[in-house]
Amino acid sequence: MSLALDLKTQTLASARRLAGDSADLGALEAISFPERKTERWKYTSLQALADGHLNAVASGELSQPLPALSEFVVTITNGILSSSTLPDGVSLKQESPTVNGLETPFAVYNSAVAQPVVLEVAANTRIEQPIHVQIQSASDVPAHCNPRVVVQLNNGAEATVIEHIHAEGQSLTNAVTALITADNATLTHYRLQGEHASTLYIGTLVIDQQGVSTVNSYQLMTGNRLRRNDVHALVSKSGAELNMKGIFVVRDKSHVDNQICVEHSVPNCESDQNFKGLAGESGKAVFNGRIHIHPGASGTNAELSNKNLLLNAGAEINTKPELEIYNDDVKCAHGTTVGQLDPIQQFYLQSRGIPAAEAKRMLSLGFVNELLMSLPHEKVAEWAQPWLEAELTHASPAGDAA
Amino acid sequence: MLEIRDLHASVADKPILKGLNLTVNPGEVHAIMGPNGSGKSTLANVLSGRDNYEITGGEALFEGKSLADLEPEERAQAGLFLAFQYPVEIPGVSNMEFLKAALESVRGAQGKEEWDSVTLLRKAREACKQVSLDASFLKRGVNEGFSGGEKKRNEIMQMMLMEPKLALLDETDSGLDIDALQVVAKGVNSLRSPERGIVLVTHYQRLLDYIVPDFVHVLYNGQIIKSGGKELALELEQKGYGWLTGEEESA
Numbered sequence: 231m232s233l234a235l236d237l238k239t240q241t242l243a244s245a246r247r248l249a250g251d252s253a254d255l256g257a258l259e260a261i262s263f264p265e266r267k268t269e270r271w272k273y274t275s276l277q278a279l280a281d282g283h284l285n286a287v288a289s290g291e292l293s294q295p296l297p298a299l300s301e302f303v304v305t306i307t308n309g310i311l312s313s314s315t316l317p318d319g320v321s322l323k324q325e326s327p328t329v330n331g332l333e334t335p336f337a338v339y340n341s342a343v344a345q346p347v348v349l350e351v352a353a354n355t356r357i358e359q360p361i362h363v364q365i366q367s368a369s370d371v372p373a374h375c376n377p378r379v380v381v382q383l384n385n386g387a388e389a390t391v392i393e394h395i396h397a398e399g400q401s402l403t404n405a406v407t408a409l410i411t412a413d414n415a416t417l418t419h420y421r422l423q424g425e426h427a428s429t430l431y432i433g434t435l436v437i438d439q440q441g442v443s444t445v446n447s448y449q450l451m452t453g454n455r456l457r458r459n460d461v462h463a464l465v466s467k468s469g470a471e472l473n474m475k476g477i478f479v480v481r482d483k484s485h486v487d488n489q490i491c492v493e494h495s496v497p498n499c500e501s502d503q504n505f506k507g508l509a510g511e512s513g514k515a516v517f518n519g520r521i522h523i524h525p526g527a528s529g530t531n532a533e534l535s536n537k538n539l540l541l542n543a544g545a546e547i548n549t550k551p552e553l554e555i556y557n558d559d560v561k562c563a564h565g566t567t568v569g570q571l572d573p574i575q576q577f578y579l580q581s582r583g584i585p586a587a588e589a590k591r592m593l594s595l596g597f598v599n600e601l602l603m604s605l606p607h608e609k610v611a612e613w614a615q616p617w618l619e620a621e622l623t624h625a626s627p628a629g630d631a632a
Numbered sequence: 633m634l635e636i637r638d639l640h641a642s643v644a645d646k647p648i649l650k651g652l653n654l655t656v657n658p659g660e661v662h663a664i665m666g667p668n669g670s671g672k673s674t675l676a677n678v679l680s681g682r683d684n685y686e687i688t689g690g691e692a693l694f695e696g697k698s699l700a701d702l703e704p705e706e707r708a709q710a711g712l713f714l715a716f717q718y719p720v721e722i723p724g725v726s727n728m729e730f731l732k733a734a735l736e737s738v739r740g741a742q743g744k745e746e747w748d749s750v751t752l753l754r755k756a757r758e759a760c761k762q763v764s765l766d767a768s769f770l771k772r773g774v775n776e777g778f779s780g781g782e783k784k785r786n787e788i789m790q791m792m793l794m795e796p797k798l799a800l801l802d803e804t805d806s807g808l809d810i811d812a813l814q815v816v817a818k819g820v821n822s823l824r825s826p827e828r829g830i831v832l833v834t835h836y837q838r839l840l841d842y843i844v845p846d847f848v849h850v851l852y853n854g855q856i857i858k859s860g861g862k863e864l865a866l867e868l869e870q871k872g873y874g875w876l877t878g879e880e881e882s883a
């Protein structure tokens with residue numbers, strides 16, 4: 231039997247166990263899991279899942295708790311809400327509204343079994359402090375969990391959500407996150423992902439701008455055994471604005487596959503994607519940035535930039551802008567590059583006495599620094615700076631050639 | 633302190649230096665002049681260990697140690713400093729962060745006391761002032777968006793902080809107006825000391841009005857073809873290089 235069929239059988243069996251025999255699993259029954267040749271999955275092998283992650287639900291504990299980056303923290307452990315402290319104006323429900331834009335079979339499986347955590351910000355309410363949503367999981371044996379977080383901003387609401395995903399051991403986090411904004415809402419979203427390298431992550435982030443709203447999303451991630459990150463943005467009311475910035479770092483044998491799709495379906499919206507990638511050792515990263523401008527979405531201004539740095543010859547980054555534009559009256563700027571450390575810059579630093587490895591670290595950090603400096607929340611910046619520094623210093627074998 | 637004997641060097645496999653001899657003792661200021669393309673920058677790059685600049689024969693000793701055996705950072709730690717003809721822009725790495733890393737490494741290697749960040753900032757501000765560079769340049773990316781003159785002054789500022797034993801200045805005067813030239817010359821002169829060697833690579837005699845050298849050498853086609861005192865520079869100014877090289881002067 232092929233792995234794709236296996237995965238389907240496993241998820242159906244798991245869904246019956248978790249959701250009960252009476253559950254409607256029609257959507258899951260109808261969908262196929264990716265084959266090796268499936269275009270959208272060609273850079274991500276699911277072979278690791280042959281270990282059987284989908285047969286069991288993770289039940290372990292983190293070796294140490296995550297630091298709280300705010301007074302207000304919601305913790306989801308192995309897919310289940312375990313604690314929450316929320317400010318006035320934010321309510322927590324466990325019934326999910328329909329989430330648009332979920333397409334992968336893993337997201338469909340999540341829809342069938344997840345116990346959603348829905349954070350709703352009341353209309354015309356400004357939440358000063360960020361809400362730190364900790365999504366954590368651990369397992370000594372191959373196992374998975376299905377966290378599902380929906381953040382809903384009503385008319386005129388303003389909030390910051392730090393989505394912080396952490397996993398240890400052999401856990402597969404199969405996540406769905408949805409950000410839904412109504413008119414005049416402003417959402418700042420962070421996604422921090424520095425799970426242990428042995429873990430796996432497959433997730434879809436939906437940004438559903440149902441209203442004239444502004445969403446700023448900052449996504450910082452390292453690679454792990456398998457990381458598949460689908461982002462599906464629906465910019466669907468005229469005047470809406472979406473800014474996404476991100477940094478991904480893959481070292482050693484780690485992997486990241488970013489599949490980002492921004493859909494403009496109405497006139498006069500703006501979207502900007504600015505991602506930077508770094509790959510070292512045998513790390514592999516993929517960035518597929520799709521901009522889909524539907525007929526009628528005139529006056530769209532969509533930008534996409536993905537610059538990447540290869541730290542050595544064994545690393546690999548595949549980046550591709552994918553434009554589907556069915557409209558003449560739009561602005562769409564895009565650029566993707568893959569480069570290496572500049573030997574002249576490196577020589578300049580070394581000629582001032584800075585050792586080669588340190589020079590490389592400084593140049594790599596310099597490459598993403600602008601983005602790092604632009605993080606608006608100090609607590610997040612304080613987390614991100616040492617995290618990134620550690621990523622850039624770690625595991626670099628002595629004397630590895632540029 | 634610097635002893636170059638019959639040095640042959642290639643850039644990307646092309647022979648450029650073809651038997652160069654030069655001795656610099658502590659306290660001396662040497663000027664190396666010569667037409668464009670004669671190998672002046674190649675010499676500076678070979679001495680500081682740039683990739684693809686390969687010594688193919690002879691030797692270059694710094695305080696008795698063969699430079700060929702040292703990584704570029706080890707040469708800097710040993711007390712060698714090159715002011716680049718074309719200083720390099722490094723966006724995302726601040727000038728201050730750069731100075732901190734450089735000074736930590738070099739002072740540490742030389743057994744000098746470590747400067748804490750307050751001291752470092754004070755020293756850096758003083759050095760900026762001496763080369764008429766606003767202290768705000770310390771926060772900017774290394775040479776990022778600096779004008780030509782600002783880049784050169786930034787080189788001198790770094791040199792003053794690093795206190796090298798031997799300073800090589802590659803065309804530090806080029807592209808400077810007369811005021812900036814005087815600022816740079818003042819910076820270099822302030823570093824003149826009995827323990828320190830200075831090698832000025834220059835195309836024009838102009839700089840030597842302000843930094844008076846002890847020796848002047850003419851580099852041509854990878855060799856030093858004439859050496860003399862400071863009056864040689866004046867002679868070159870009047871006659872050009874043609875009388876030495878046998879070629880029509882193009883510069």
Ligand SMILES: Nc1ncnc2c1ncn2[C@@H]1O[C@H](COP(=O)(O)OP(=O)(O)O)[C@@H](O)[C@H]1O
Binds near residue numbers: 667668674
């Ligand atoms: N990176 C390089 N690759 C190939 N040739 C070079 C390189 N750098 C310098 N050269 C050549 O070496 C010769 C000497 O150049 P250079 O040392 O820069 O001269 P100068 O500084 O005296 O003007 C020139 O012919 C130049 O074209």
Ligand SMILES: [Mg+2]
Binds near residue numbers: 672673674802803
């Ligand atoms: Mg030159």
